[in-house]
Amino acid sequence: MNEPGGVENIPFELVRNLIVIKLKINNRGPYNFALDTGVGYMLITEPSLIDSLGIESKHTVKIHGLGEGNDFEAYITSPLKIDLNGVVSSNINAAAFTKDHFGLSAYAGRTIHGLLGFEFFSQLAVKINFADNRLVVSVPKDMKYYKRAAKIPISIEDRKPYLTTRVTFADGTIRQSKLVIDLGAGHFISMEHLSDRDKLQPKHIRASLGIGINGPISGYLSRIKSVELGKYEVKNVIAAFPDNSQAPAATPRDGNLGIGLLKKFNVIFDYPHNVLYLKPGSGYKKRDEHDMSGLTYYSIMDDDLVHIVIDKVEPGSAASDAGLKQGDEIEMIDTHAVGNMSLQQIDDLFQSRDGRPFFLLISRGKKYVPIRLTLKRRV
Template sequence: MVIKLSINGKGPYNFILDTGVGLMIITDPKLADSISIPSKRTLKIPGLGEGTDAEAYVTSALTIDIPGLVSYDVAAAILKKDLFSLSGYAGMPIHGLLGYEFFTNLAVKISFQDSTITATRPKDLKVFRKGTQIPITIEDRKPYVQSKAVLQGGKIVNSKLIIDLGAGHPVSLEKIIPIYGLPQKFIASANLGIGLNGPINGYIARLDELDIGKFKIKGIISSFPAETDGMNRLSVPRDGNLGIGVLKRFSVIFDYSGGYMYLKQSSAFKEPFEHDMSGLEYYAAGTNLDRIIINRVEPGSAGDEIGLEKDDEIVAINFKPVSKMSLEEIDELFRSKDDRSLLLDVYHEKKLDKVVLTLKRRI
């Protein structure tokens, strides 16, 4: 979820709305040139991933202007290096992450169906008709919810999850493997995403069910990160992470001051969970972020079987240039249907090839 905002009267800049960050994070180091930093005090930000803690400069108090809203004296951190390359993965320029400062004094309603956000004073909040009120806690400036995960085989695990709008997956469970081992069927994925400490490695498998409040979410795909030192150094103990892959199946209201989240299921609630069936990881490149470059091919996947390789460039899919497609459209195509054939135009070894990619469900 991307919103436009101005900082100290300059911008607009594109920020991802992310309940998973407590401190506003400017991920584009170039913004430091236009934002006053009175001292070069360095802050270390812990998180998941295989590397060391991220380093950032602390800013002076900022004025953040979102259409209809102005916030003063907002603290932020500017990363010394762009660790996430969010622009490449979003297919549009991304300058940072906005979390707690946006949610703390407002009631925020998010409708994923029509891509709208409505912010009101908590006292003026009008909740959903037929919505469900779910208690949340705010700890270290981030929201948490209690859930029950039903593993393959029926084992029930009570889980405290951080609610993370910035995470693309449905759910991630961080402590399952050391205690319960891997599920019977899984994907050994080398990269589950990028955290503040670098790449997150681990596995992907299905849960029988995830229960949140009265909602029982069947056949959900879960990430299972490999254990890292970062998990043991988080400021708030937790069992995992609830991402936008689940939240977008609802309309959601966050009321931090009241300690509740309200959920109302949408028409997308019962859609099956599908994982990528191509085996390709890719990013947007070029001045206009309209080129699609493969940065990894999963061994044994559909993409691997037809000889696609790292640094190949996808030019068109089913005769449609990728420059006229969003990354979301491409993602949806690659997880659309088992055994579906797609015609790809690909620059491979400095020549343009046409190849047929037959999608293969792996989980």
């Protein structure tokens, strides 16, 4: 994107581990986009946006990545003018989906129109302050860099940032691992070689690992001993081990470093100088927790009413023990109506404390069913 005049401050919302910003396209909007360093192209994932903007197609590309579905095609748009709080570019091509393959809006509980990656970061220094949900954006020479921060070399390959670092697995094995730095991935770290499963600690679970470009990602969750990030060593890290082997890519890699780890720090991406700066934030020493309910759920709107629908119940989880089922709708958690809660607030409750009890009121068909759910740490 074009250089800003001086330093720009851009607010963001952290929604289920997505950094959501507002931008305008061709002087229309604003629209909600998630920052995602793991995508090479700007992606328009909400098909209705194509029609409302009258965007023309130039040619098609095949999109592939982790997930259980097949590759699919998107089309490259004509050049777009993107305005992000005064940071403007008039020559951005996006890959536009004719079908919503991600389900980002249902996942986030609000409309998400797309993902913004390389185009935003390529010429700028971008500081991400997770404590006050603020981006600071400037040309590198105007950026106020953190004192005593870890200064980590990165490479920009296939329009994505990579670092190489030491990962220590549960069995003590140490490996230099090349990881794509992926702000759009909600996990802590994902190790993508199937052979890494030999390094799972005894306490591990089958789990839904999220949604990739090609659909749901399943696999295992475990903990690894540590990940080095410059001069910092983050210990006892929750790690994902997807079923799928690494998707075909221009740049071979060992895994994926997600926002779960990154948000322990205040972060500066400096693509022009191939550097990532990390300074420990308020959550640096906090114990990492995974969902303790065993539920995967999403949000749908119907006549201005919010419905929280259970999509999956993990076997052997607290939710399975309590008798919850796919398709159940959560109406209340304790005394709180879920229509007045964000999905992030529900996530926080279900990650809060091993053994914590909840009363859930469930809508199942035409009946209301009371459920007693007691959280159970699984990893």
